[in-house]
Amino acid sequence: MGKKVLIVDDSNTMRKIIARSLRQAGFEFEKLLEAADGQAALEILAGETVDIVLSDINMPVMDGIEFLRQKNADAQIKAIPVVMITTEAGTDVLNEALSLGAVGTIKKPFTPEQVQEVLGNFL
Amino acid sequence: MDLGKCISDATQEIFQSMLMCEAHPSAPLATRSNKFTDSVSGLVGLAGNYRGMLAIHVPNDVAMAITSKFLFMDVEEINDDVKDAIGELANMLAGSVKSMLTETGTGLKLAIPSAISGAEYEVECLSDGDGVIVPFCIEEGAFLVECYLQNS
Numbered sequence: 001m002g003k004k005v006l007i008v009d010d011s012n013t014m015r016k017i018i019a020r021s022l023r024q025a026g027f028e029f030e031k032l033l034e035a036a037d038g039q040a041a042l043e044i045l046a047g048e049t050v051d052i053v054l055s056d057i058n059m060p061v062m063d064g065i066e067f068l069r070q071k072n073a074d075a076q077i078k079a080i081p082v083v084m085i086t087t088e089a090g091t092d093v094l095n096e097a098l099s100l101g102a103v104g105t106i107k108k109p110f111t112p113e114q115v116q117e118v119l120g121n122f123l
Numbered sequence: 124m125d126l127g128k129c130i131s132d133a134t135q136e137i138f139q140s141m142l143m144c145e146a147h148p149s150a151p152l153a154t155r156s157n158k159f160t161d162s163v164s165g166l167v168g169l170a171g172n173y174r175g176m177l178a179i180h181v182p183n184d185v186a187m188a189i190t191s192k193f194l195f196m197d198v199e200e201i202n203d204d205v206k207d208a209i210g211e212l213a214n215m216l217a218g219s220v221k222s223m224l225t226e227t228g229t230g231l232k233l234a235i236p237s238a239i240s241g242a243e244y245e246v247e248c249l250s251d252g253d254g255v256i257v258p259f260c261i262e263e264g265a266f267l268v269e270c271y272l273q274n275s
Contacts, residue, residue, distance in 0.1 A: 010235065013193050013208040017141065020195065058214075060235050087218025090228015108215050109140040 002030035003123050004048065008041040008055040008067065009085070014108070018054055018085060018115075025116035027123045038067025045077045052122050054106075057086040057093060065093070068100040081122055085110070126220070127151045127255040130268050133219030134259055137212065142192045144261055152256040155269065157245045162186070163205055164246055165213030168234035173224055175272035176248050177217040181209055183240070188263035206238035213238075220270055 005022065007015045015034045022029070033048060035041040039062040041053065053071075057064035064084055072078050083104040084097045094105050104118045131148040138146035163186040165179045181189065187198040190208040198205060214236040225231050239246075248254070252273030259266055 011207050011211045011214070013190070013204065013211050016194055058233055058235065087215050087221075087233070088228060089218060089222040090225060090231075092228045094228075108218065109137045111140045 002028045003051040004031045004033070005029055005123070006033045006035060006041060006044060006048075006050045006053045008035045008038065008053060008059070008064070010036050010056065010059040012036075014056070014085075021110065021112045021115045022119070022123075024112035025119070027116075027119065036061075038062030038064060038070070041067055042070055042074075042077075045071070045074075045080065050080060052119070053080055053082040054085050054119075055082055057084055057088045057097065065096055065100065068097060068102060072101055083118060083122070126223075126253060126270055126272070127257055129220055129223045130216065130255065130257050130270055133216050134257070134268055136219075137215050138261065141215075142189065144192065146259045146261050149258040149260070152258060152267075155248075155254070155256055157247060158243065159246065160243050162244075163201060163209045163238060163240040164244075165206075165209035165211070165236060165238045166246070167213045167217035167236045169217065169221065169272065170232050170234070172230040172275055173272045174275050175252060175254075175270065177213055177220055177268075177270045178246060178248070179209060179213050179216065179266060179268050180246070181266040182264055185261070185264040185266055186240075188261075201240050206240060210236035210238035216268060216270075220272075224272075 009015045037059045055064045081103040085106045087108045161183045167177045190198045190205045193208045248271045254271035256269040
């Protein structure tokens with residue numbers, strides 16, 4: 001059965017690339033949702049149950065780190081796994097994301113094989 | 124710190140892994156031109172222990188071809204998709220430069236990427252500091268990647 005996935009990135013191009021990479025990696029979906037920042041993602045999660053969130057870190061309005069904090073503060077959505085997909089390769093910000101419950105990280109640029117390797121346990 | 128090599132390696136990696144094509148670098152340019160015509164430029168500011176700018180300057184036809192490869196669809200005009208795609212290229216390149224400058228990421232922030240386009244425009248940058256401009260060639264044409272950094 002397909003999964004519901006939420007992709008959070010301020011770049012429309014990157015959201016499309018991530019969605020394509022998921023398909024190229026062999027994942028099937030019941031629904032693909034998109035949000036341009038953390039605030040918009042929280043609004044979607046208030047009305048939709050998803051299986052996993054793939055989120056950028058460096059975004060306007062609400063970045064990926066603040067999104068993790070606010071998600072964790074909401075008991076209804078706290079358990080949804082989040083994988084960070086980001087240009088931020090610095091260990092500090094990635095460790096902060098992991099300490100806030102992110103279940104994995106993928107660095108841009110990425111290949112479908114790298115996406116498959118990280119998401120294989122969740123999709 | 125070999126900024127030119129960093130830009131060369133990062134650009135080739137991005138084009139190979141995300142656009143499935145080869146970007147061939149040439150020797151860095153000795154001088155910089157502020158003026159660009161019929162082009163799209165993606166820009167990312169860096170601030171903190173270093174301050175500066177990473178930019179990619181792409182002629183319109185090459186920018187449309189790159190966006191087409193990104194999105195798997197025909198692109199026949201300079202629109203928001205093209206500017207977004209070129210801005211995202213700048214974003215990934217800036218991330219690579221940041222990784223080179225600081226392994227932990229401490230003390231260096233990347234701005235949100237932006238993009239401009241037009242028949243004729245100028246892009247100013249720091250008048251001092253270290254800088255490099257690397258030309259690249261793909262099947263559809265040539266483009267420039269430049270980075271200027273000043274130690275704060």
